[in-house]
Amino acid sequence: MKVRLLSIGKDRSGLFEPAVQEYARRLGHYTRFELVELAEASGKKLKPGDAKAAEAEAILARRKPQDWLVALDERGSLIDSVELGRYVGKAQTGSRDLLFVIGGDEGLDESVRAAAHMTLSLSKMTLPHRLARVVLVEQLYRAFTILKGEPYHK
Numbered sequence: 001m002k003v004r005l006l007s008i009g010k011d012r013s014g015l016f017e018p019a020v021q022e023y024a025r026r027l028g029h030y031t032r033f034e035l036v037e038l039a040e041a042s043g044k045k046l047k048p049g050d051a052k053a054a055e056a057e058a059i060l061a062r063r064k065p066q067d068w069l070v071a072l073d074e075r076g077s078l079i080d081s082v083e084l085g086r087y088v089g090k091a092q093t094g095s096r097d098l099l100f101v102i103g104g105d106e107g108l109d110e111s112v113r114a115a116a117h118m119t120l121s122l123s124k125m126t127l128p129h130r131l132a133r134v135v136l137v138e139q140l141y142r143a144f145t146i147l148k149g150e151p152y153h154k
């Protein structure tokens with residue numbers, strides 16, 4: 001099984017990136033994990049709707065037939081860590097790969113949400129996308145430790 005995270009925009013802030021790298025390293029003990037940063041179209045002098053559509057095209061072009069696409073959005077389903085573990089476990093037993101997507105400043109285009117197998121909320125509050133990456137990668141690491149019955153999750 002493979003887990004990929006597509007994220008719009010680059011994070012060179014030095015604030016969140018080390019945490020993402022650390023959880024990605026830990027996640028690597030359980031699954032093949034890849035973080036792909038896609039260019040933000042909103043910096044390219046496009047109208048907001050056009051920028052989101054261009055980003056959606058880049059996202060959907062990377063989807064593979066075996067992927068379950070999970071769109072991250074504050075209006076999505078609020079689930080707990082054990083439920084996320086179950087979801088990951090289901091993908092694993094169904095020989096699916098997981099493709100998580102985090103939007104840029106303008107959020108995700110409706111076409112990405114419509115194509116998603118699940119729309120996942122990390123909180124009802126809006127997070128900066130760089131912080132959303134940290135929370136998601138930690139929760140994925142936690143989900144795998146839950147599946148393995150390891151003591152990280154209390």
Ligand SMILES: C[S@@+](CC[C@H](N)C(=O)[O-])C[C@H]1O[C@@H](n2cnc3c(N)ncnc32)[C@H](O)[C@@H]1O
Binds near residue numbers: 105107120122129132
């Ligand atoms: C700054 S937010 C975009 C906010 C944008 N105004 C919107 O309406 O979607 C950037 C990205 O971070 C992710 N994100 C932010 N807060 C989130 C939350 N509470 N749950 C899940 N994803 C979140 C989403 O993928 C979002 O597209």
